[in-house]
Amino acid sequence: MYQAIVSPQEDLFVAVRAGRQEAMQLPSAYYADLADLSDAGGIVPDWFSDAARQAWRIELADLPIRDVLMVRPPSASLVTYSRASWEINKGCNFTCKHCYLEQRPFAGLPLPEKLRLLDMLHDMGVLWFEITGGEPLIDQDFVPAYEHAHAAGMMMEVLTNGSRLYREELLDAFTARRPHKITVSMYGASPETADALTQTRGAFRNAYRGLVAAAGVGLPLEVTLIITKHNVEELDEMRAMVRGLGLPFKEYASISPTYTGKGSTLEAQVPSLVGKSDIFQGCPAGHTSFHVDPLGFTTMCKVGRDNPISLITEGPEGLMRLPAIADAQMLRTGGCTGCKLSSTCRVCRPMARVYQEAKAPLSHYCQHGMKEK
Numbered sequence: 001m002y003q004a005i006v007s008p009q010e011d012l013f014v015a016v017r018a019g020r021q022e023a024m025q026l027p028s029a030y031y032a033d034l035a036d037l038s039d040a041g042g043i044v045p046d047w048f049s050d051a052a053r054q055a056w057r058i059e060l061a062d063l064p065i066r067d068v069l070m071v072r073p074p075s076a077s078l079v080t081y082s083r084a085s086w087e088i089n090k091g092c093n094f095t096c097k098h099c100y101l102e103q104r105p106f107a108g109l110p111l112p113e114k115l116r117l118l119d120m121l122h123d124m125g126v127l128w129f130e131i132t133g134g135e136p137l138i139d140q141d142f143v144p145a146y147e148h149a150h151a152a153g154m155m156m157e158v159l160t161n162g163s164r165l166y167r168e169e170l171l172d173a174f175t176a177r178r179p180h181k182i183t184v185s186m187y188g189a190s191p192e193t194a195d196a197l198t199q200t201r202g203a204f205r206n207a208y209r210g211l212v213a214a215a216g217v218g219l220p221l222e223v224t225l226i227i228t229k230h231n232v233e234e235l236d237e238m239r240a241m242v243r244g245l246g247l248p249f250k251e252y253a254s255i256s257p258t259y260t261g262k263g264s265t266l267e268a269q270v271p272s273l274v275g276k277s278d279i280f281q282g283c284p285a286g287h288t289s290f291h292v293d294p295l296g297f298t299t300m301c302k303v304g305r306d307n308p309i310s311l312i313t314e315g316p317e318g319l320m321r322l323p324a325i326a327d328a329q330m331l332r333t334g335g336c337t338g339c340k341l342s343s344t345c346r347v348c349r350p351m352a353r354v355y356q357e358a359k360a361p362l363s364h365y366c367q368h369g370m371k372e373k
Contacts, residue, residue, distance in 0.1 A: 001177065003058055005153045006034050007072040007127050010082050010288065015048075016127070016155055018180040019220035022055040038071040070153040075125035079316040083289035084121055085130040085302065088114070089139040090294055094161055094198040096187070098228055098268040100302075102258035104134055108294035109312070111141045115148050117296055117311060122152040124316050128180075132159040132302075134294075143173045150177040157181045163203060165210030174219050184211060185224050186249075189237035197230045197268075208241075215245050227253040228268040259303050261357030266364060274364055280345050286326020290319065300326035304350030329353075341367040 004017040006026070013031035015024040026034075034048065042065055044052075049061040060068050091106030092099075109117065121129065129149055136142055137160050150156055156177075162184040164170060174182070187203065188194030194204035214221055223242045227235060235251075242249045253273040257263045285291075286300035293299070297308035298319060307325045309318040330349045332339060334356060339345070347355070347365045355365040362368055 002070040002153075003060065003068045004052065004056070005070045005072065005127070005155065006031065007070075007153060008074050008125060009127055010080070010125075014127075015051075016180075017052075017056050017058075018155060018178045020056055024051055024055060034065065034069065035071050035073070038065045038069065041066065044068065072127075072153045076123045077120075077125070077316045079319045080125040081288060081290055081319070082125060083128040083130075084126045084292060085132055085289075086117075086121075086292045087133055087294050087302075088131055088136045088142060088145060090134040091138060092133055092135040092161075093138050093163060094135065094200045094203055096198050097230070098197070098226070098255045098265045100256055100258050100265065101134070102260045102262050106134075108139065108141075109296055111144060113296070113312060114141055114145045117292065118145065118149045118152065120311055120316055121149075121292075122154070124319075127153075127155055128157075129154040130157040130159060135161055135163070137164040137167075137170060143169060146173060147177055150179075155180040157183060159183050159185075160210075161185050161187075161198075161203070161207055162210035162214075163206040166206070166213035171213060171217055171219075174214070175217050179220065181220050181222055182214065183222050183224055184214075185226050186211075186238055186242065187226050188231040189234040189241055193231045193234055197226075197228060211245060211247070215247060221247050223247050223249040225249055225251045227251055227270060227273060228255060229270050230268060232270050232273075256303075256351060257354045257358035257360060259305060259354060261354050263355075263358030263360050266358065266360055269364070278346065279343075280348050283330070283348055286322050286329075290322060298322065300329060301350070303348075303354060304329040339368075 004015055006015045013026040013028060015026060033045065037045065044060045044063050044065055052058055052060050089106060089108040090101055090104045092104045131146065136158060146156065156179040158179055160182065187197045191204040195201055225238050253270055255265055255269040257265055285304065291299050291301050292311065296310055296312035298311050299305040299308050300322065306329050309321060311318065332342065332349055336352055344367050352365055
């Protein structure tokens, strides 16, 4: 199994290793050297083994390149992207009160079409790849799809509620083909709280069991503490629980409407935490990254879903339209046209539109609303 990936990345060449933030930027001649050596069955050159030792503390000296490095060729497609996210299935075993998916049907592509989709993403140059849902680990094809993408040389991130992480077939897949990161959402520090927020009996027990099992085999985990009015009083306990497992964590309190513009999810928002996000500085969605839904329809991101393009029927060439579609969704329109506070706005335009469609109070997403408070 390869220890690192060497790949074109837009106009650059990089070397990356799953689970590590450190990366190398390679001159084109060095990338070509590694590609030639790999094709010829050569060994890792000294300059790369020295750099890998310094960056990742691994020893690659004198090893065959094909055994330890995945050297990806330049994109075979006229359309190139470096990042993608994929809802393998919107189905979920939780029914969280704050979920941005209004409906969660259990439906997706058959496995052969899933694998064909992944091959297209690889051919477009996608290196950073996120699998999400719904709950991705309940999809019957998750393991073969994950293994296929990993074998193609993608830096894999999986977003999950953790409730199935303890299962042997998943732990085996993740230990054999290590992901770059598994991000696990936490909904409370007790069964009473987490089960109530997720509206699922046993949610806390299974998610905690999954975290313990995955941490026990050394998988690269990060926990997202989902903060709502239902669990905010347990926030300190949630932090302590994750620290006790020795895991890094982030906190997320920006509850949004559903991407179809339904505002019922906002009832879970903690009022004192509204408007605490960073100022929006722009986004390359649709230009260097994109999102794919369970049926293979591609949009700029998970929120901006206008004019979806079918990768299955149109292929990568269809995405030539995506940058213009994304640019149109980023224009300030409606109540945001001509806003003098745009430089301090904390939400992107597609998200602002969702708030507007949900008829959310200005204080949830707009600096004008903040001034009025």
